[in-house]
Amino acid sequence: MVLNRVSADGLGPAVLGRGGSKGPLRGPLLSSQGEALELRDVAMPEAGPAQIRLRVKACGLCRTDLHVVDGDLKEPKLPLVPGHQIVGVVDQVGADVRGLAVGDRVGVPWLGGSCGRCRYCQAGDENLCDSARYTGYQIDGGFADYCVADARFCFALPAEQDDITVAPLLCAGLIGYRALRMTGDATELGFYGFGSAAHLMTQVARHQGRRVYAFTRASDVASRGFALGLGATWAGPSDERPEVELDAAILFAPAGELLPLALKAVRKGGTVVCAGIHMSDIPSFPYALLWGERVVRSVANLTRRDGIDFLAVARTMSIVAQTTVYGLEEANRALGDLRRGDVQGSAVLRVA
Numbered sequence: 564m565v566l567n568r569v570s571a572d573g574l575g576p577a578v579l580g581r582g583g584s585k586g587p588l589r590g591p592l593l594s595s596q597g598e599a600l601e602l603r604d605v606a607m608p609e610a611g612p613a614q615i616r617l618r619v620k621a622c623g624l625c626r627t628d629l630h631v632v633d634g635d636l637k638e639p640k641l642p643l644v645p646g647h648q649i650v651g652v653v654d655q656v657g658a659d660v661r662g663l664a665v666g667d668r669v670g671v672p673w674l675g676g677s678c679g680r681c682r683y684c685q686a687g688d689e690n691l692c693d694s695a696r697y698t699g700y701q702i703d704g705g706f707a708d709y710c711v712a713d714a715r716f717c718f719a720l721p722a723e724q725d726d727i728t729v730a731p732l733l734c735a736g737l738i739g740y741r742a743l744r745m746t747g748d749a750t751e752l753g754f755y756g757f758g759s760a761a762h763l764m765t766q767v768a769r770h771q772g773r774r775v776y777a778f779t780r781a782s783d784v785a786s787r788g789f790a791l792g793l794g795a796t797w798a799g800p801s802d803e804r805p806e807v808e809l810d811a812a813i814l815f816a817p818a819g820e821l822l823p824l825a826l827k828a829v830r831k832g833g834t835v836v837c838a839g840i841h842m843s844d845i846p847s848f849p850y851a852l853l854w855g856e857r858v859v860r861s862v863a864n865l866t867r868r869d870g871i872d873f874l875a876v877a878r879t880m881s882i883v884a885q886t887t888v889y890g891l892e893e894a895n896r897a898l899g900d901l902r903r904g905d906v907q908g909s910a911v912l913r914v915a
């Protein structure tokens with residue numbers, strides 16, 4: 564579905580880009596959860612003292628964007644510009660910003676800011692900060708021509724990756740990597756749900772000498788072929804089990820009914836990591852599935868350390884995101900394709 568350009572009622576007057584040479588700035592906005600985005604003319608944002616403004620080049624889509632748009636996550640700012648895997652070029656720098664200059668290419672992730680003072684922030688666990696604010700959720704994100712971001716939470720990007728292929732690394736990549744690290748030294752590794760994060764982490768896991776077992780919906784033959792093509796050892800429906808016991812599994816799909824299935828497939832002492840920000844209810848299951856010191860844990864958000872570490876890994880190995888590219892005006896179509904599971908790999912909006 565192509566977005567309709569509508570008037571900027573309630574959003575202030577549309578303004579022209581710098582020098583008046585550009586047309587009105589575009590921002591597909593979420594006005595109400597559960598409804599489609601509307602392409603509106605929006606005002607040029609201005610960088611605050613600790614912020615940079617970016618000319619957005621590309622923005623990846625993530626299942627979390629669906630949770631925001633569909634209303635599974637309950638505390639968005641509204642109206643909201645979604646999008647939290649932003650690649651852009653700095654075009655304005657706040658007075659207090661150090662180390663970034665106009666013309667630098669940076670990435671903006673989901674974690675847009677944290678308090679810096681609480682017990683979690685002090686311990687480097689800023690992903691758990693109660694006052695954290697999130698890009699494309701409580702802060703306007705990258706489905707727009709321009710955005711602003713706290714410079715302290717932005718990342719330098721690997722120069723060898725272009726704008727489109729580097730975008731999915733900023734959430735699917737680095738939160739996927741946080742989940743992967745939580746599997747410790749697991750060699751036999753199950754991935755439940757084979758979307759953006761799993762296809763990137765398959766490449767990392769193979770590079771690290773692990774074996775990947777890809778579990779998908781029964782009808783999703785295409786994703787199983789995709790997984791095998793990326794080097795997965797085995798691919799099958801989620802209710803099947805490979806011949807080997809798994810050392811660990813990561814649930815990328817937001818489906819609680821997968822948890823008991825994953826516990827059945829994991830050996831004693833193994834870990835099941837729930838990587839999504841939202842999941843449907845987990846059905847009750849016999850204690851015997853958890854017995855044997857199996858561990859279930861979640862992954863929440865990201866730290867800046869995760870980003871620095873993962874982007875360093877991405878530089879040292881040839882991790883390549885397979886992307887389906889949409890125009891900014893096609894944001895609703897992209898979200899729809901992602902919702903139906905029709906995107907192989909990562910969906911990315913090309914903005915400029």
Ligand SMILES: [Zn+2]
Pocket residue numbers: 677678679680681682683684685689692693694695
């Ligand atoms: Zn904090």
Ligand SMILES: [Zn+2]
Pocket residue numbers: 625626627628647673734735
């Ligand atoms: Zn995300």
